[in-house]
Structures are given as C-alpha cells and as structure tokens.
Amino acid sequence: MPGISAWGEIWGFLRERKKWWLTPIIVMMVLVGALLVFAQTSALAPFIYAIF
Numbered sequence: 346m347p348g349i350s351a352w353g354e355i356w357g358f359l360r361e362r363k364k365w366w367l368t369p370i371i372v373m374m375v376l377v378g379a380l381l382v383f384a385q386t387s388a389l390a391p392f393i394y395a396i397f
Contacts, residue, residue: 355371
C-alpha cells in the first residue's frame with residue numbers, strides 16, 4: 346500500500362477501532378508541535394519557551 350499516508354493510517358485506525366477519544370490528544374499534539382516549530386523561527390521564542 347504505497348499510496349497510504351500517515352494521516353490515512355491514523356484515520357483508518359480511529360475509524361475502525363472506534364477510538365474517538367484519541368482525537369483531542371492527537372489534535373493537541375499537532376498544535377503544540379506547530380507552536381514549537383513556529384517559535385523557533387520567530388522573535389517570540391524566548392517568551393513561548395518560558396511557558397513550558
């Protein structure tokens with residue numbers, strides 16, 4: 346199955362096994378990851394890192 350992406354695998358797992366309670370956890374992990382990537386390239390980095 347070379348055409349299936351990681352997001353497709355996650356979606357298939359959640360749909361087939363009905364693990365919908367994992368959705369907020371995954372969303373928060375993606376948002377925190379995006380915040381950290383954004384923080385590395387901005388002038389706000391020292392202030393954002395102080396939160397963690």
